[in-house]
Amino acid sequence: MTLVEFPAIAFAAVVCWAVGSLLQIPAKNSKVSGSLSWLFLFAGTLVLVWFLASYWIALDRPPLRTLGETRLWYATLIPVVGFLVEYRYKIGWLKYYCMGLATVFLGINYMHPDVFEKALMPALQSPWFVPHVVVYLVGYVLLAASAVSGWHNVFLNFRGKRSTKGESMSHYLALLGFVLLTFGLIFGALWAKEAWGHYWTWDPKETWAFISWLAYLGYLHLVARKTDSRKLQWYLGLAFFVLLVCWFGVNYLPSAQNSVHTYSG
Amino acid sequence: MSGSSKTVKTGSAPAGFRDAALFTFVAILAGFGIELLTSGGGINVPGWPFNLVFLLLFGAVIFTVGLMFREHPVVSWLGGIPLGLSLIIGIALLSFIGGVLPQDKYPPDSLVAILRLNGMFSSWPFAMVILLFLFNLGLSLVWKTIPFRVANLQFMLFHGGFWLALSCGLLGSTQLERLVVPLYEGKESDVAYNRESETAIHLPFSIYLKDFQIDEYTPQFALYDPQHDQVIEPKSKLMPELRKGVKAEWDGLGSVTVLDYLVSALPGADGVPVPVEGKKGVPFAKVRIDENGKISEQWISSGGPQLKPLFVPMGNYFIVMADGAPKAFRSDVMLISKGGERKVQTLEVNKPVDFEGWKLYQMGYDEKAGRWSTLSLVEAVRDPWLPAVYLGFFMIMAGNVLYFWKGFKKMEEA
Numbered sequence: 185m186t187l188v189e190f191p192a193i194a195f196a197a198v199v200c201w202a203v204g205s206l207l208q209i210p211a212k213n214s215k216v217s218g219s220l221s222w223l224f225l226f227a228g229t230l231v232l233v234w235f236l237a238s239y240w241i242a243l244d245r246p247p248l249r250t251l252g253e254t255r256l257w258y259a260t261l262i263p264v265v266g267f268l269v270e271y272r273y274k275i276g277w278l279k280y281y282c283m284g285l286a287t288v289f290l291g292i293n294y295m296h297p298d299v300f301e302k303a304l305m306p307a308l309q310s311p312w313f314v315p316h317v318v319v320y321l322v323g324y325v326l327l328a329a330s331a332v333s334g335w336h337n338v339f340l341n342f343r344g345k346r347s348t349k350g351e352s353m354s355h356y357l358a359l360l361g362f363v364l365l366t367f368g369l370i371f372g373a374l375w376a377k378e379a380w381g382h383y384w385t386w387d388p389k390e391t392w393a394f395i396s397w398l399a400y401l402g403y404l405h406l407v408a409r410k411t412d413s414r415k416l417q418w419y420l421g422l423a424f425f426v427l428l429v430c431w432f433g434v435n436y437l438p439s440a441q442n443s444v445h446t447y448s449g
Numbered sequence: 450m451s452g453s454s455k456t457v458k459t460g461s462a463p464a465g466f467r468d469a470a471l472f473t474f475v476a477i478l479a480g481f482g483i484e485l486l487t488s489g490g491g492i493n494v495p496g497w498p499f500n501l502v503f504l505l506l507f508g509a510v511i512f513t514v515g516l517m518f519r520e521h522p523v524v525s526w527l528g529g530i531p532l533g534l535s536l537i538i539g540i541a542l543l544s545f546i547g548g549v550l551p552q553d554k555y556p557p558d559s560l561v562a563i564l565r566l567n568g569m570f571s572s573w574p575f576a577m578v579i580l581l582f583l584f585n586l587g588l589s590l591v592w593k594t595i596p597f598r599v600a601n602l603q604f605m606l607f608h609g610g611f612w613l614a615l616s617c618g619l620l621g622s623t624q625l626e627r628l629v630v631p632l633y634e635g636k637e638s639d640v641a642y643n644r645e646s647e648t649a650i651h652l653p654f655s656i657y658l659k660d661f662q663i664d665e666y667t668p669q670f671a672l673y674d675p676q677h678d679q680v681i682e683p684k685s686k687l688m689p690e691l692r693k694g695v696k697a698e699w700d701g702l703g704s705v706t707v708l709d710y711l712v713s714a715l716p717g718a719d720g721v722p723v724p725v726e727g728k729k730g731v732p733f734a735k736v737r738i739d740e741n742g743k744i745s746e747q748w749i750s751s752g753g754p755q756l757k758p759l760f761v762p763m764g765n766y767f768i769v770m771a772d773g774a775p776k777a778f779r780s781d782v783m784l785i786s787k788g789g790e791r792k793v794q795t796l797e798v799n800k801p802v803d804f805e806g807w808k809l810y811q812m813g814y815d816e817k818a819g820r821w822s823t824l825s826l827v828e829a830v831r832d833p834w835l836p837a838v839y840l841g842f843f844m845i846m847a848g849n850v851l852y853f854w855k856g857f858k859k860m861e862e863a
């Protein structure tokens with residue numbers, strides 16, 4: 185499958201999620217609508233998984249090279265985090281945010297379709313490629329979920345309905361996200377050594393990856409200091425913006441003119 | 450320091466964040482002060498063997514101070530989280546400047562250059578904050594390591610790894626050598642160039658380039674609009690690859706079908722291309738052009754050093770063949786040590802080769818000549834501190850695995 189089919193696929197996924205979400209309303213009283221709802225929610229994700237797999241085959245390379253392609257993974261994975269959180273913590277609201285975010289990402293891809301290009305420059309043909317990017321993507325997905333959960337907790341606190349369960353959820357999502365960010369950073373460095381001769385050159389992308397890593401390192405140390413967890417929800421909500429700069433913003437900064445990460449376009 | 454009256458536990462802070470933030474701020478100011486005085490000269494990290502001497506002395510000071518004055522409130526503040534956090538924020542802010550401003554040449558009398566904002570990662574403010582941070586991190590490491598407790602293993606690995614990677618990476622940077630070695634097919638050379646100083650150096654071995662090769666992706670054909678200097682996307686949005694039988698359609702213009710494709714050929718006596726072996730040939734394709742019913746057949750080609758490209762008109766446009774992007778390039782070399790040892794190797798992107806303490810990388814070639822380049826650029830890298838940095842990396846990762854594990858365990862309890 186190629187980008188020609190993408191609009192239809194994206195539309196199908198969003199419709200599945202919307203129908204599944206609507207079915208959650210009658211699901212409160214009826215088991216059948218509950219099962220049906222989940223069937224639709226999963227179907228939305230499955231459609232995207234199917235697209236990713238066939239797109240990978242059509243491209244003859246992992247679809248992890250352009251920003252648009254990483255957004256595709258993001259749209260596929262982030263609702264899964266929402267579903268897992270519901271399964272594990274019985275917290276239902278996160279999945280709606282997650283599907284909403286995923287819809288935004290699919291929308292961006294619909295408005296700016298990628299150029300379909302098979303070529304993979306030699307520096308990217310490495311066994312490090314997939315682990316480096318996948319680890320980062322999963323880390324971003326978890327930290328996005330943690331930020332959403334953080335904002336939700338901020339909102340709950342405003343209304344005087346503090347949820348400690350919600351706060352520990354944003355904490356664990358951030359913790360796992362940090363672990364993956366660390367692995368992504370080091371995998372990137374090890375790869376850079378193999379591909380470009382040095383593990384660290386303060387390239388803007390590297391610098392920003394380092395800054396976002398420090399942001400979450402700061403979070404963990406605030407936790408270690410037993411900072412009021414209500415304040416930390418703000419921190420988690422805001423820290424994600426640093427990550428967004430690293431992910432999308434770097435290309436637009438003045439420093440990007442001499443970045444080696446030019447493939448991300 | 451405010452000398453607050455809170456009870457003092459080991460490792461926790463007698464004074465709060467405000468002192469730590471102030472301290473960090475003063476350190477950064479002092480660093481910028483030095484840059485101002487030296488017109489942005491930056492820090493000269495000591496070279497061998499002084500970098501090692503410095504590291505050992507620094508480590509010894511941390512150990513001594515950490516073990517002898519552990520109970521002293523100032524020392525426990527110096528190794529505490531508030532200072533650590535302030536310094537992390539300091540590093541992040543300086544990195545922010547370095548991540549936004551191009552780290553590039555500026556007019557020497559501009560404010561950016563005088564404060565060395567364009568060389569942030571070798572500037573005094575950055576060095577000051579890093580040094581204090583290593584001191585802070587070092588103290589907390591000493592306290593968590595002595596007496597040894599298995600429960601602290603995760604902390605030791607993660608923080609110790611970070612300490613090692615950061616300190617050895619920065620101190621070792623003076624001994625990092627990255628040299629460009631230009632090689633020509635059929636020639637042996639030991640001359641390498643330093644890119645910054647543009648000086649030539651003789652390597653302790655020489656390299657003979659037997660052959661340089663490039664693999665390319667399959668060429669693509671495209672409809673080129675000369676008026677707007679752009680390529681028109683076909684209906685499928687897919688840039689058509691040249692293969693026998695491939696057909697591309699353009700709305701309202703017509704279609705092109707590939708009847709025959711020769712990977713490597715040269716024009717024969719009658720102008721019809723004849724397949725040839727090896728590097729000399731260029732790709733040719735016979736295409737059938739259907740211009741809304743008007744049918745013609747033509748050869749197209751991307752051309753080569755001695756061959757003009759062949760393209761054919763279709764309406765106001767041209768059907769052109771574009772060379773495939775480079776897929777891989779590699780050099781078959783013989784490495785010859787001064788002692789006479791010989792080793793046949795292939796250098797390829799992402800597959801560096803070790804020889805006599807150097808790592809050799811396939812770096813580039815003459816891009817104008819492309820596939821016909823007889824020049825291969827190899828990079829020779831020596832980084833004696835790499836093992837220490839890598840040990841740090843692996844410690845961080847091991848610590849992280851433990852963290853992951855413990856994090857999950859806690860989650861089970863939650």
Ligand code: HEM
Nearest residue numbers: 248249254307317320369372373375376379390393431448
């Ligand atoms: C040989 C070296 C490297 C190569 C070939 C490489 C390649 C890539 C590719 C293909 C992506 C996904 C496309 C994108 O979103 O931009 C990526 C993402 C990223 N890389 Fe690297 N990288 C390398 C080294 C590094 C290093 C040393 C770091 C340092 C911290 C780093 C940090 C990141 C970050 C933060 C992302 C964003 C993750 C994402 O958006 O998918 N990379 N890299």
